[in-house]
Amino acid sequence: MIKSVLLDLGGVVFVGDEALPGAVDAIARLRANGVDLRFVTNTTQKPLRALLGKLQKLGIDAAEDEVFMPGIAARRYLADHGLRAMLLVHPGLREDFERPAEGKADAVVIGDAGTSFSYASLNAAFRQLDAGAEFLALAANRTFRDGDGQLSLDAGPFVAALEFATGRSATVLGKPSRAFFEAALASLGQPADESVMVGDDVESDVAGAMSAGLAGLLVRTGKYKDGDESTIDPRPTAVVADLGEAVDWVLDRAQS
């Protein structure tokens, strides 16, 4: 019995600036059938406002509190714990944060800062961590497919550098962190075992959600590659062609 759905965005709902075929209609069908949903994305280059604008352009209405992304999770974490942070994040994400700490920080937030990663900025982050600041990471991805078609360094290697230097482990706020899935479920008031995550990343989306107790649906769109489903144990709950088929799977199990 499925009562709620968590949806990845990039590679599931859209690729680049285009909606995937049938994706907008699939989301409308979920809403029409009263299935609660949240968008759970590891986007760390765009602020929430830009992401909502993009969804709206594609014909998808989403409220602010329906979207879970690492930057927003970090902002909440900092607010809940009363922490002033040093930010080493993508410039596009800064508007999602309060003004960063000047001088000594209570926390360091590492994202995919790209060209803002330098010896000076990483060393400054190291010194804050060495002086006791909390160590938060928006994501721990190794690489991403860059604009020139080649792989480039994502946030993960820089998180690994600071983990090695400090001998400490970062708290990862995005997928596949259990806390990230749980925050989305808590906002729905739904238990994990009546919820499903739909994603194209077999590790971050599917394995991550399954170890948090949700069902995990892998779509064959976006970054999916043949055989991905056999790289995790346990295997995905189901493998489907796309979001349309994922929604069929959900609605078959969502009669109330």
Place this chain on the structure above:
Amino acid sequence: MIKSVLLDLGGVVFVGDEALPGAVDAIARLRANGVDLRFVTNTTQKPLRALLGKLQKLGIDAAEDEVFMPGIAARRYLADHGLRAMLLVHPGLREDFERPAEGKADAVVIGDAGTSFSYASLNAAFRQLDAGAEFLALAANRTFRDGDGQLSLDAGPFVAALEFATGRSATVLGKPSRAFFEAALASLGQPADESVMVGDDVESDVAGAMSAGLAGLLVRTGKYKDGDESTIDPRPTAVVADLGEAVDWVLDRAQS
């Protein structure tokens, strides 16, 4: 029975630009007693020429082939294997290398490049590694005591970043790599079990040499901190006040 001695330099023979008390005389006593010796240092900011000049100024004559340092080890490795390298090393070390590769490299050499570490240079190194270049590191130290008295990031965190990104392990050419100690012993024609390493770094010098089969003497100068000797297992072969006392220890065991 000790026939040869490997000596660390910084913290054992000198600190900054000053010889440690008794150190120059201690080295002279080793030479006068016919004990073979090599200088085995992880210096990666100065070229060999500058290091020899510094020793001479302190009153220590050393030949080129008595000094083992990671940059020289890397140059030999590249020459022996016919490899053209991309260098991400300290600017001061470049003269110890052949002209670096332009375009596709056969190897990537990572040192403590300091402010030459940037997103662009690390990403370029990552892409060379991803395309199959050999992965060499001059050292894997976490941090060093910087000019302002605070800790700063050494080469190790950047090596860790690229290891995480590529899923590969770097070949570390300096201490505590077994191959580095073995190259120094090979140049002496001495077996490990009749040799001793003298150093102030309990891990890199003492534990490293001991796992290569040498005796390991820890001096209480340089970076030594109370209790260092109890952080490794097995413990150092002996702990001595300084290089002078280390040489007493050696000469007691070097009668031929």
